[in-house]
Amino acid sequence: MNPLIERANDALQTLASQVGQNFYPHYHLAPPAGWMNDPNGLIFFNGQYHAFYQHHPYDENWGPMHWGHATSHDMLSWQHQSIALAPGDLWDKDGCFSGCAVDDNGVLSLIYTGHVWLNGEGDDSAIREVQCLATSQDGIHFDKQGVVLNPPEGIMHFRDPKVWFEDACWWMVVGARDERDHGQVLLYRGNSLQQWQFMQVLARADDSMGYMWECPDFFPLENEHILMFSPQGLAAKGYLNRNLFQSGVLRGKWQPGADFKPSQPFTELDLGHDFYAPQSLLTADGRRVIIGWMDMWQSPMPTKADNWSGCLTLPRELSIDCDGNLLIKPVREVEALRQAGEFITSMTLAQEKQLLHENCQSLELQLTWDTTASHAERYGVQLADAQGTGGKVSVYVDSQANRLVLDRYYPQYGLTGYRSVVLPEQGVLSLRIFIDSSSLEVFINDGQACMSSRIYPTEHERCLSLYAENGQAQLLHGEYWQLVAKSLR
Numbered sequence: 003m004n005p006l007i008e009r010a011n012d013a014l015q016t017l018a019s020q021v022g023q024n025f026y027p028h029y030h031l032a033p034p035a036g037w038m039n040d041p042n043g044l045i046f047f048n049g050q051y052h053a054f055y056q057h058h059p060y061d062e063n064w065g066p067m068h069w070g071h072a073t074s075h076d077m078l079s080w081q082h083q084s085i086a087l088a089p090g091d092l093w094d095k096d097g098c099f100s101g102c103a104v105d106d107n108g109v110l111s112l113i114y115t116g117h118v119w120l121n122g123e124g125d126d127s128a129i130r131e132v133q134c135l136a137t138s139q140d141g142i143h144f145d146k147q148g149v150v151l152n153p154p155e156g157i158m159h160f161r162d163p164k165v166w167f168e169d170a171c172w173w174m175v176v177g178a179r180d181e182r183d184h185g186q187v188l189l190y191r192g193n194s195l196q197q198w199q200f201m202q203v204l205a206r207a208d209d210s211m212g213y214m215w216e217c218p219d220f221f222p223l224e225n226e227h228i229l230m231f232s233p234q235g236l237a238a239k240g241y242l243n244r245n246l247f248q249s250g251v252l253r254g255k256w257q258p259g260a261d262f263k264p265s266q267p268f269t270e271l272d273l274g275h276d277f278y279a280p281q282s283l284l285t286a287d288g289r290r291v292i293i294g295w296m297d298m299w300q301s302p303m304p305t306k307a308d309n310w311s312g313c314l315t316l317p318r319e320l321s322i323d324c325d326g327n328l329l330i331k332p333v334r335e336v337e338a339l340r341q342a343g344e345f346i347t348s349m350t351l352a353q354e355k356q357l358l359h360e361n362c363q364s365l366e367l368q369l370t371w372d373t374t375a376s377h378a379e380r381y382g383v384q385l386a387d388a389q390g391t392g393g394k395v396s397v398y399v400d401s402q403a404n405r406l407v408l409d410r411y412y413p414q415y416g417l418t419g420y421r422s423v424v425l426p427e428q429g430v431l432s433l434r435i436f437i438d439s440s441s442l443e444v445f446i447n448d449g450q451a452c453m454s455s456r457i458y459p460t461e462h463e464r465c466l467s468l469y470a471e472n473g474q475a476q477l478l479h480g481e482y483w484q485l486v487a488k489s490l491r
Contacts (some may be wrong), residue, residue, distance in 0.1 A: 008090035010068055014059035014085065022308030025347075025440035025458060029339060030296070031072055031080050031314045031317070033057055037064055038312030040162075040217060040279035041293045043086075043103030046286050048141060051077050053293070054086055054095040054099060055114070055314065062306040068096035069114070070316070071142070076335045077291070077317040079488040086144050087114065092130055093149045096123065100162040100217060100279065101133075104195070106173075111173070111195055112136040112144060115161040127446035131160045133176065136193055151190065153196045160188075162217045164281070165195070166253035169258040175204060175218040177231065178425065178464075184208070185215030185233050198217050204262050205229055206405050211268065214237050217249075217279040220256075223290055227256040229264070230271070230292070232279050239423055241405070242270065242413040246299050249278050251330065255372060271330065273423050274408060274444070274453035276301070277315065290320045291333055296441055296454055302416045304458045305440065315454055316436060316443055324444040331450030332434065340366065346480030351381060351470035355390065358383075359466040364485045372476040374429040381475030382407075385437065387463045395457045397435060397444055397476075398423065406431070408453045415458055423451040430478070436485075437466075455475060 017035035018272065020218060032038060036059045043054035050073050057070035069087035072080040086096040094116030101114030114134055114443040121128035136144040151174070153160035160178035166173055180186055186206035192198040207215065212233035232249040250271050254264035271280060272294065280294035294315045297303065302310045317333040320470040346369070349356065350383035359365065369383065381397030384390065395410040400422070409420035426447045434445040443454045468477065 003084075003086065005089045007085055009090050010059045010085045016307055017059070017061065020048070020309045024310070025305050026310070027237055027253055027313050027438045027440065028487050029078055030316065030438055030441060031055075032184065033059075033063075033070055033312065034082050034311050035308075038070065038314075039295050039297065040100045041295060041314050042069060042100050043280050044110055044281050044283035045103040045105065046283060047105055049105070050075055050403055053080065053314070053325060054103065054112070057085065058084060062309050062311045067099055069098055069119070071465075076338065077293075078335055078339060082234060082444075083142050087112065088358060089117075091116070091146060091148075093134055094160055096288075097144070098134075102164045102281070104165050104167070104272075104279040106195055110138045110141045111398035113150070113163045113165050113195065115163065116149065117161070126128035126159075127338070129158050129269075131158065133163045143400060147196070150196045150402055150451075151254055151422055153177075153178075154188070154200065159214055164219045166221070172478070173258070174198060175220045177215045177218045179204070179214040182212040184237070185212045187215055187229065187231060189216045189218075202261070205264070207233065208482050209458065210249070211235070216247075217281065219280070219282050220231075221282055221290060221316070224407060226253050226385075227262065227321065228253055228454075229262065230280060230282065230318070231389075234269070241273075244421060245277075247298070249280055249294065251328070268330070269478040272452050272454050275410065275419075275422050275455040276441075277454045282320070285333075289333070291317045292320060292330075293317050296452075296456060304415045315439065318452070320419055321449070327450065330445070330447040330452050332436065332443075332445060334344070336366070336485070338488050341486060342480050343483045346477070346482070349477050350474055351378070351468060351477065352474035353470065353472070355384075355467045355469040357388075357398075357465060357467050358482065360464075361461075362464045362466040363439060365437045365466070365482055367433075367437065369433045369435070369468075369479070369480040371399065371431040371433075372429065372477040372478050373425065373431050375405070376419075376470075376473075376475040378475045379400065379480075381470040382468070382470070383435065384467050385442070385457070385459060385463070386467070388465050393459055393463045395442055395455070395459070397433065397442075399431065401473075406446060408455055410455055412458050417458065418426055421453055421455065423453065426450060
């Protein structure tokens with residue numbers, strides 16, 4: 003085994019023995035220990051799913067990036083494998099940054115960004131980033147093949163390749179930052195994974211769309227093409243762009259040899275506090291699924307006290323409905339994690355709180371509200387202590403603002419504030435809410451919108467309740483299930 007990989011695995015094993023369980027997830031992919039950020043190399047290969055990710059195995063902070071690796075048969079129950087990539091060669095000595103995985107005639111191949119600081123660690127004014135290749139014969143151990151693509155003249159920030167095969171050749175998109183500090187996505191074509199030709203700037207930012215476009219992904223969906231990316235430097239606009247960095251899509255038309263023609267403006271994919279760098283894969287049966295990093299840069303991360311940080315979202319299927327709306331839903335595989343369910347009968351809440359569950363650790367909750375018959379100023383669901391004091395997270399309708407709000411309050415960690423989406427117009431609000439040890443994901447009206455946020459309740463702040471304030475609210479029905487996945491650290 004590569005000595006750098008061996009040393010990293012040894013360090014990870016030692017650190018994993020010191021990981022605390024306070025917030026470690028039950029059914030989300032997290033590192034055995036150490037740091038995790040972007041998902042990389044999502045692929046179905048030789049009968050199982052592979053998820054690679056940006057990883058620092060030596061401690062819980064961001065550091066020289068390795069590639070962690072896990073495998074699964076359902077995208078939910080994960081088995082951790084040996085670390086796949088470690089920095090140390092001339093072209094990646096300061097980090098094996100984000101990238102992708104492809105099946106090259108039966109060879110699992112990783113295309114990633116080799117990162118080198120030229121003026122000292124953290125100095126983004128002088129870096130070199132190149133695209134590199136690593137291959138595996140067994141799907142677990144990888145051999146680096148070196149640099150396969152250098153940046154264009156005048157561009158330093160050049161990273162996060164996503165590769166696919168189409169029209170009898172390979173294609174690659176790469177995120178970049180041009181000389182005017184505008185983000186862009188570059189398109190390349192290759193006859194092999196080692197020979198690439200620049201084709202065009204697939205899309206570029208104007209003055210309002212950010213200085214760097216990270217983690218691009220480009221794929222067909224129904225009769226459209228979706229350019230998914232994470233722009234850095236967007237200004238907040240009302241309820242939108244509230245996080246440090248965003249992730250979203252441009253929808254349009256494209257075919258090989260032609261320009262990409264967006265038909266709609268940039269749209270955020272997730273309106274919660276913690277969602278970044280999503281990457282897509284095709285499932286065994288052809289569904290387009292995305293997984294993102296469920297954290298945010300420069301946000302407090304209380305799990306560091308337990309020697310780990312970072313986790314990934316639930317896998318989410320993308321589709322387009324008959325009205326042309328982009329839908330985002332949890333993959334149907336999650337239903338196999340359900341234990342015996344509990345029904346919630348129709349009820350009218352008036353100036354009251356109704357306890358559903360006393361110790362909510364790992365749960366899926368479905369609720370359907372009649373918004374036309376509900377007049378309370380606020381109504382929804384809350385995870386808190388029995389009195390509703392201390393740390394808490396609430397998902398509620400704000401009738402005056404006509405918005406659904408995800409509000410978290412953990413002042414001891416410096417995590418307070420809310421995110422929200424506009425309420426649907428049809429008078430019925432259906433919610434699927436997934437609660438894990440340190441996360442909450444809300445899917446609204448069968449995929450019309452979603453919000454994802456990290457949460458940090460103590461063992462006494464896990465009482466799940468329905469409530470209504472200043473008026474009454476009508477719950478049509480509901481149900482919840484404990485969720486159990488066979489996730490191994």
